[in-house]
Amino acid sequence: MSTFTIFLVLIVVVAFLLIVVIMVQNPKGGGLSSSFGGGGTQQLGGVKKTTDFLDKSTWTLATVLLVLILVSNVAINRGPGGVESKALDPDATTTAPALPTAPAQTTNDAATATPKDSL
Known part of the structure; x- marks a missing residue:
C-alpha cells in the first residue's frame, strides 16, 4: 500500500468523523x-x-483534515521525471490545435438575383 493510499484513507476517516x-x-x-x-x-x-x-x-478535526490534505500532496506518485506539468517541462512539445477555416464564400446567382430578373 502506497503512502498516498494511507493518506487517502486517513482523509476519508477524518472527513467522516467531522461530518458526524x-x-x-x-x-x-x-x-x-x-x-x-x-x-x-x-x-x-x-x-x-x-x-x-x-x-x-x-x-x-478540521485542522487535521487540512494538514492531511496538504501533506498528501507530497506523497503523490508523480512518475518518472517528477515533472508536474508539461508547461514546466522544457522538453515537452505541444502542438496547437488547428483553427477551423471559414467556409468559402460562394455567390449564388439565384440568391443575388432581383425578383424582376427571375420572372
Whole structure:
C-alpha cells in the first residue's frame, strides 16, 4: 500500500468523523448537548462541557483534515521525471490545435438575383 493510499484513507476517516461531529451539533440548543444536560441537571459533564467538547473536536478535526490534505500532496506518485506539468517541462512539445477555416464564400446567382430578373 502506497503512502498516498494511507493518506487517502486517513482523509476519508477524518472527513467522516467531522461530518458526524457537525451533525450532532445543533446551534439552537438541541442536539447532543441538550440531551446530556436538559433541564439544568449536570449529567455527563453538562451542556456547557459537551458543547465545548464538540466545538473543540470540530476545530481539531478540521485542522487535521487540512494538514492531511496538504501533506498528501507530497506523497503523490508523480512518475518518472517528477515533472508536474508539461508547461514546466522544457522538453515537452505541444502542438496547437488547428483553427477551423471559414467556409468559402460562394455567390449564388439565384440568391443575388432581383425578383424582376427571375420572372
